[in-house]
Amino acid sequence: MTDLLPTGHRRIHELKMQGIVKRFPGVLAADHVDFEVKAGEIHALLGENGAGKSTLMKMLYGLYQQDEGQIFINREHVQIRSPQDAIKQGIGMIHQHFMLIPSLTVAENVALGLKSSRGLRLDLDVVAKRILELSERYHLQVEPDIPVWQLAVGEQQRVEILRALYRGAALLILDEPTAVLTPQEVDQLFHILNQMANDGHALIFISHKLHEVLAISQRITVLRDGRRVDTIPTEGATKRILAEMMVGRPVVLEYERVECKPGKERLVLKKVSALSNRGDLGLKNVDLTVHGGEIVGVAGVSGNGQRELAQVITGLRPTTEGEIFLEGQDITGKSPVLLNSLGLSHIPQERMIEGVIKEFTVAENYILQDHGRKPYATNIFLNFRQVVTRTKDAIRAYDIRTPSHETPVKSLSGGNIQKLVLARELSRSPKVLIAAQPTRGVDIGATEYIHKRLLEERDKGTAILLISEDLDEIRALSDRIVVMYEGRIVGEVKNENVDVNQLGMMMAGVTS
Numbered sequence: 001m002t003d004l005l006p007t008g009h010r011r012i013h014e015l016k017m018q019g020i021v022k023r024f025p026g027v028l029a030a031d032h033v034d035f036e037v038k039a040g041e042i043h044a045l046l047g048e049n050g051a052g053k054s055t056l057m058k059m060l061y062g063l064y065q066q067d068e069g070q071i072f073i074n075r076e077h078v079q080i081r082s083p084q085d086a087i088k089q090g091i092g093m094i095h096q097h098f099m100l101i102p103s104l105t106v107a108e109n110v111a112l113g114l115k116s117s118r119g120l121r122l123d124l125d126v127v128a129k130r131i132l133e134l135s136e137r138y139h140l141q142v143e144p145d146i147p148v149w150q151l152a153v154g155e156q157q158r159v160e161i162l163r164a165l166y167r168g169a170a171l172l173i174l175d176e177p178t179a180v181l182t183p184q185e186v187d188q189l190f191h192i193l194n195q196m197a198n199d200g201h202a203l204i205f206i207s208h209k210l211h212e213v214l215a216i217s218q219r220i221t222v223l224r225d226g227r228r229v230d231t232i233p234t235e236g237a238t239k240r241i242l243a244e245m246m247v248g249r250p251v252v253l254e255y256e257r258v259e260c261k262p263g264k265e266r267l268v269l270k271k272v273s274a275l276s277n278r279g280d281l282g283l284k285n286v287d288l289t290v291h292g293g294e295i296v297g298v299a300g301v302s303g304n305g306q307r308e309l310a311q312v313i314t315g316l317r318p319t320t321e322g323e324i325f326l327e328g329q330d331i332t333g334k335s336p337v338l339l340n341s342l343g344l345s346h347i348p349q350e351r352m353i354e355g356v357i358k359e360f361t362v363a364e365n366y367i368l369q370d371h372g373r374k375p376y377a378t379n380i381f382l383n384f385r386q387v388v389t390r391t392k393d394a395i396r397a398y399d400i401r402t403p404s405h406e407t408p409v410k411s412l413s414g415g416n417i418q419k420l421v422l423a424r425e426l427s428r429s430p431k432v433l434i435a436a437q438p439t440r441g442v443d444i445g446a447t448e449y450i451h452k453r454l455l456e457e458r459d460k461g462t463a464i465l466l467i468s469e470d471l472d473e474i475r476a477l478s479d480r481i482v483v484m485y486e487g488r489i490v491g492e493v494k495n496e497n498v499d500v501n502q503l504g505m506m507m508a509g510v511t512s
Contacts, residue, residue: 092169415446
């Protein structure tokens with residue numbers, strides 16, 4: 001094996017992080033962690049939120065500096081104090097949220113921040129030629145002269161990879177790279193990553209999707225509570241083994257769902273349209289029905305009208321046309337307070353913005369929407385005994401890990417905040433539940449718990465609309481699946497008949 005990659009840049013034969021320690025106020029984010037990756041290898045990094053994955057990789061990329069420990073490249077000790085240092089060492093990072101300027105072309109984004117080969121004159125023609133060479137070698141299929149805003153999400157990700165390769169990345173860190181991709185785009189990305197590994201690049205793949213980790217990697221390192229649990233070969237690993245390593249206990253990954261027996265129509269949308277925050281139509285002529293005792297999953301790539309759909313139903317966004325009915329009653333344009341009283345509950349997409357008030361205590365957030373009603377209030381006076389008693393009951397019933405009911409919500413983990421929101425919304429015994437991204441940013445243990453609760457609620461006869469960008473979640477919980485693309489519902493399938501490729505095509509707007 002030569003010291004040069006096919007791109008002409010220096011090869012990283014081996015990178016080692018030894019005894020890495022990182023402390024933040026009150027938190028030991030990395031506790032003497034060892035990690036290594038070799039040329040030609042895709043090494044997956046797994047762990048729950050807060051396990052230390054991102055912290056470890058941010059130190060490798062120079063965004064943080066370790067308090068203790070050393071980094072070695074090809075057995076030489078290196079100091080990485082900034083992203084510029086990391087790039088000089090041949091380390092690139094593809095962030096979950098792309099770092100591109102939409103108004104610039106692909107070539108301009110790639111060249112941004114680099115010296116021109118012609119001094120003060122631009123050399124975008126040279127950059128474009130090199131982009132085409134890299135595109136052809138790695139099947140990245142991107143045109144240099146197209147503005148980034150005209151590219152699909154998967155194509156924008158290819159631009160990020162091209163930019164890293166152009167800068168000489170021999171080692172590439174990919175942080176949740178499939179989060180916004182369709183299944184077909186994931187397949188294309190995996191083909192690209194395998195080609196890069198075959199050419200001698202070292203790749204670190206961060207993901208919470210166990211089936212993807214098993215499909216793409218050769219080795220897997222699991223972190224928990226800032227410590228390395230173990231590094232194991234992918235061959236022989238299973239989802240169950242990995243989940244237990246992540247959580248520290250057995251985890252249920254597949255649920256036994258009783259046959260769906262839909263009841264009466266509880267939520268009906270007729271020709272509903274609404275504006276997005278950009279001022280254009282974010283929701284276009286949507287027809288949708290959800291029956292009692294069923295979960296209808298809404299699949300789609302982020303930004304295709306899912307947020308607008310949840311908000312028009314829950315009274316947080318006005319419609320421009322169409323009607324919405326709750327058990328036959330027209331609720332179009334009604335306030336969230338009235339909708340709550342009629343039996344509509346909502347797990348919002350942004351829990352810290354729309355779900356809780358972070359400075360309030362657990363108890364204050366639990367009664368947030370019902371504080372003016374019995375049993376929490378009599379006339380204008382709060383019944384503090386009932387507030388405390390019922391909050392404590394909810395903490396026990398929903399396994400909310402909190403020091404007390406008086407703890408400020410901002411001190412809780414994301415999973416426990418989400419369980420608090422779930423407890424509050426289900427405490428009203430809703431007729432209809434809108435669950436928008438109910439497990440986003442939640443660890444695998446809390447995800448298991450939330451999924452079980454949603455299935456229990458469905459079996460009680462609640463009509464549930466599940467909006468999620470996680471296809472695994474949609475497929476695990478839904479009885480029917482509808483797909484959104486550019487603000488429209490472009491297809492519907494029953495879960496037992498679901499075909500992932502068909503879903504992916506619909507998510508990309510291909511309906512024939």
